[in-house]
Structure formats: C-alpha cells, structure tokens
Amino acid sequence: xxxxxxxxxxxxxxxxxxxxxxxxxxxxxxxxxxxxxxxxxxxxxxxxxxxxxxxxxxxxxxxxxxxxxxxxxxxxxxxxxxxxxxxxxxxxxxxxxxxxxxxxxxxxxxxxxxxxxxxxxxxxxxxxxxxxxxxxxxxxxxxxxxxxxxxxxxxxxxxxxxxxxxxxxxxxxxxxxxxxxxxxxxxxxxxxxxxxxxxxxxxxxxxxxxxxxxxxxxxxxxxxxxxxxxxxxxxxxxxxxxxxxxxxxxxxxxxxxxxxxxxxxxxxxxxxxxxxxxxxxxxxxxxxxxxxxxxxxxxxxxxxxxxxxxxxxxxxxxxxxxxxxxxxxxxxxxxxxxxxxxxxxxxxxxxxxxxxxxxxxxxx
Numbered sequence: 001x002x003x004x005x006x007x008x009x010x011x012x013x014x015x016x017x018x019x020x021x022x023x024x025x026x027x028x029x030x031x032x033x034x035x036x037x038x039x040x041x042x043x044x045x046x047x048x049x050x051x052x053x054x055x056x057x058x059x060x061x062x063x064x065x066x067x068x069x070x071x072x073x074x075x076x077x078x079x080x081x082x083x084x085x086x087x088x089x090x091x092x093x094x095x096x097x098x099x100x101x102x103x104x105x106x107x108x109x110x111x112x113x114x115x116x117x118x119x120x121x122x123x124x125x126x127x128x129x130x131x132x133x134x135x136x137x138x139x140x141x142x143x144x145x146x147x148x149x150x151x152x153x154x155x156x157x158x159x160x161x162x163x164x165x166x167x168x169x170x171x172x173x174x175x176x177x178x179x180x181x182x183x184x185x186x187x188x189x190x191x192x193x194x195x196x197x198x199x200x201x202x203x204x205x206x207x208x209x210x211x212x213x214x215x216x217x218x219x220x221x222x223x224x225x226x227x228x229x230x231x232x233x234x235x236x237x238x239x240x241x242x243x244x245x246x247x248x249x250x251x252x253x254x255x256x257x258x259x260x261x262x263x264x265x266x267x268x269x270x271x272x273x274x275x276x277x278x279x280x281x282x283x284x285x286x287x288x289x290x291x292x293x294x295x296x297x298x299x300x301x302x303x304x305x306x307x308x309x310x311x312x313x314x315x316x317x318x319x320x321x322x323x324x325x326x327x328x329x330x331x332x333x334x335x336x337x338x339x340x341x342x343x344x345x346x347x348x349x350x351x352x353x354x355x356x357x358x359x360x361x362x363x364x
Contacts, residue, residue, distance in 0.1 A: 032251035039255020050074035078272015114270030158234030194277030
C-alpha cells in the first residue's frame with residue numbers, strides 16, 4: 001500500500017495520540033514550504049539543463065518587438081513546478097483521498113499535452129507548436145473523462161448545483177449532464193485562459209499562486225462539516241484534502257517566480273500553464289466555486305475574452321481590430337506601458353479580485 005509521509009508519521013505517532021492526517025492546515029503549510037524548497041534547490045540545475053539542451057523559447061515575429069530579445073531563453077520550466085507539486089503532494093497528502101488523485105491526474109495529463117506542445121516548438125523553432133485542433137482534442141479527452149467521473153460518482157446532491165455567491169440560498173440544479181458539461185468547460189477553459197495569460201515575465205504565475213491560496217481556504221471549508229454549515233457552503237466530504245495540493249501549488253509557484261521574475265531566466269511554457277489552469281478549474285468544480293473562480297481569475301477571463309473579441313471582430317469587420325494586439329497584455333504594452341508595469345498592475349488587480357472572492361465566504 002502506498003503511504004505518504006503524512007500517513008507514515010500518523011501511524012508512527014498514533015500511540016502518542018497525535019495524527020498528522022488530522023491537521024490539514026499544518027500539512028498545507030508544510031506542503032507549501034516543501035514545494036518552495038524543492039523549487040529553490042532544483043531550479044538552477046533545471047535551468048542549466050534546459051540551456052545546455054538548447055530548449056529555448058521561440059518568440060512570435062508578429063509580437064511586440066521588445067520580446068525578440070527573449071528568443072532562446074530556456075522554456076518548459078513548468079516541469080519544475082509539476083515535479084515540485086507532485087513530489088510534495090505524495091509526501092504530505094492523504095493518498096487514500098480520491099480528489100487528490102483526480103487533481104493530480106488532471107494536472108499531469110494537461111502538463112503532458114503542454115510538454116509535447118513545447119517540445120514541438122523547440123524542435124521546429126516554430127512558436128505555434130502543436131496544432132490547435134489536436135491540443136484541444138486531447139484537452140477535451142482528459143477534461144471530459146474527469147467530468148464524467150466526478151458527475152457519476154458524486155454522493156452529495158449539492159455537488160450537482162451551481163452555487164451563486166453573495167446569496168444565501170440561490171443555486172441552480174444542473175443534473176448530471178449539466179454538471180458534466182460545466183465541469184468540462186471550466187477545466188478546459190481555465191487551462192487555456194492561464195496559457196493565454198502566460199506572455200510576460202511573471203504575469204501568469206503570481207495570479208495562479210494567489211488564486212490557489214484562496215481556493216485552499218474554500219477547499220478546507222467545504223471539507224469541514226461545521227465550517228461549511230456555518231458559512232452556508234455545501235459540505236463535500238474529502239474536499240478539505242485539496243488544501244494540501246493547493247499549498248503545494250502555491251509554494252511551487254512562488255519558487256518558480258524567483259526565476260521567472262523580470263528579466264526571466266526561464267519560461268513556464270505550456271507544460272506549466274495548461275497544467276496549472278486545469279488544476280485550478282478542477283478544484284473549483286469539486287468545491288462548487290466556479291463563479292468565484294471566474295471572479296478571482298478576472299485577469300485570465302479578460303485575457304481570454306480579448307482574444308475572442310479580437311478574432312471575431314477582425315473576421316467580421318474585414319480586418320479591423322478592437323485592440324492594438326491580443327491578448328490584452330500586449331495591447332497595454334503597445335500603448336506605452338513597460339512590461340513590468342503591466343505585470344505588477346495585473347497582479348494588483350488580481351489581489352483585489354481575490355479579496356472579493358474571499359468575501360463571498362461571509363457576505364451572503
């Protein structure tokens with residue numbers, strides 16, 4: 001039987017009346033610290049290896065000209081994040097919890113898609129990488145499989161409802177089919193939204209860290225019968241364990257930011273962006289906070305909508321554009337904002353949105 005470090009310690013110290021597994025908050029903190037340390041310690045070696053293998057970023061020629069100097073910067077650094085998350089979750093998580101495995105599988109599955117996409121970009125020196133239709137196909141395969149699994153195995157009626165924040169009793173029954181559809185859209189949509197945002201040094205990873213940290217609170221509350229009832233949230237048995245996974249994600253993200261801050265020594269690549277976005281979407285679905293995720297991830301939503309609006313308007317207006325360039329961060333760059341200004345201002349916006357999201361715990 002596979003045991004995590006937390007389970008081994010619990011069995012070893014149980015005779016003293018102490019069980020590590022009973023302290024989710026402690027393990028979440030330890031997970032964050034562990035993944036942060038792993039990122040710090042292994043980061044330089046991973047970056048040197050990527051550079052030695054000439055796994056460098058291919059920059060779009062039609063993008064901002066200031067980005068051309070980034071060509072050749074080591075990419076696929078998201079693999080460092082996934083390794084830190086995976087190792088840490090196996091150390092501190094409850095490996096008997098099915099939600100932990102669901103989120104891990106989604107994270108690594110989408111990471112594999114992103115890895116292959118990045119590898120194609122590196123090998124062919126083509127920033128387009130894997131064809132969009134194939135990327136979307138494999139995302140859909142994993143997203144739909146997980147959606148069906150969660151929809152068919154739910155034991156809590158509230159898990160099949162769309163919870164509306166800021167209102168005490170407003171929710172909409174989805175049914176199994178509706179739940180599967182929504183889950184699929186949230187997982188795949190969030191994955192691509194984070195990927196679209198990952199265009200500037202540190203732009204995507206810090207909002208991901210902040211949202212993961214906030215979602216860990218929602219996960220803890222949802223998995224605690226007393227807190228869930230008091231805060232009028234659906235009680236989802238076992239969901240609290242996701243706080244450990246999210247702690248690992250936050251720590252790994254902060255460790256990666258050390259190397260990804262301007263000027264970046266390494267880029268996350270699709271291997272990181274697709275995986276992290278899918279993980280956030282999966283957790284939000286499990287704890288029934290899809291709308292809150294959209295609020296806290298407002299930057300991701302805006303970036304995605306800017307691309308959709310630009311493409312549609314360009315197509316139906318005969319070549320006209322709404323923005324100078326999409327995604328949205330490029331629009332502000334071409335408008336005169338420095339890269340660091342765009343990044344920090346988007347971080348500030350995310351902080352405000354995360355606080356609004358957290359306020360839904362009490363404002364009802």
